[in-house]
Amino acid sequence: MPLADLGDVQLNYTLHGPAKAPPVVLVHALGTDQRIWDRVIPTLPDGLRILTFDLRGHGGSSVPEGPYSMGALVRDAERLMEFCEIRDSLFVGLSIGGMIAQGLAVKRLDLIRALVLSNTAAKIGTPEIWQRRMAAIRADGLAAIGAETMQRWFPRAYLKSGAHAPTEAIVEGTSVEGYLGCCAAVAGTDFYTPTSGLRLPTLGIAGSEDGSTPPDLVRETIDLIPGAQFALMRRSGHVPPIDQPEAYGARLTQFLQEVGHIG
Incomplete structure (x- = not known):
């Protein structure tokens, strides 16, 4: 996979599809990487230009010294899209990726023509919750939160089947510095006011x-964004691209059609 050298960070990214096709950007959750989209992408229509990448401190991207700010993560996405010559995208952000999506839409509406905010919020948790989690990781590594994270992320039946094990391995294999850096970014973010100004x-x-x-x-x-749609995926958890990739891809395809991003 190629690396985009953005100066202070090198991002591992993948581009699928023809250069002039309608662009879609997919941004993953904390403690995962771009592989969470591997089973969704084949379900999407042909003729799209799809960009996936690993956040700083995750996957094959570089691990700058933390803590990170949400502004830095938004800037990473902004610079990578410019590097890949992508504008007017359908931008899909999941969890921390959805916070990045909100920040980027506020900053650079020319890069995003439609937005999917998946399993995310304008503010996630409290600084105290994040500080406790970060302290546990500093003391005992990411294995200290692996099982607890899977309990929050996946439905009971999925956990019982053991299907979560590869995802747990990815979370526990993430760079501690990178994970903690992104925890700090989420802990310091409250997008209620800027997100309420979005109109797309x-x-x-x-x-x-x-x-x-x-x-x-x-x-x-x-509900902060006038006219926005809301879809509830039944029997799915925090990362539906992993536990329900086909249904997730179908919902994205429907939205692509509704906003005229594809014919």
Whole structure:
């Protein structure tokens, strides 16, 4: 996979599809990487230009010294899209990716023509919750939060089947410095006011079994944007691209059609 050298960070990214095709940008959750989209992308229509990448401190991207700010993560996405010559995209952000999506839409509306805010919110958790999590990781590594994270992320039946194990391995294999850096970014973010100023086609997606960003929290954020749609995925958790990739891809395809991003 190529690396985009943006100066203070090098981002591992993948581009699928023809150069002049309608662009879609997919941004992953904290503690994962761009592989969470691997089973969604084949379900999307042909003829799209799809950009996925690993956040700073994640996957194959470089790990700058933390803590990170949400502004830095938004700037990373902005610079990578410019590097890849992508504008007027359908921008899909999941969890921390959805916070980045909100920040980028406020800053650079020319880069985003429609927005999908998935399993995310304008504010996630409290600084105290994040500080406790970060202290546990500093003391005992990411294994200290792996099992607890899976409990919040996946429906009970999915956990019982053991299907979560590869995702747990990805979370626990993430750079501690990178994970902590992004925790700091989320802990310091409250987008209620800027997000309430957005005026663009928006779809919110929530999982009925999501223990990290429950449906009511997602809906509260989506309701800040006039005309935004809200979709609830039944029997799905915090990362529906992993536990329900086909249904997730179908909902994205429907939205692509509704906003005229594809014919």
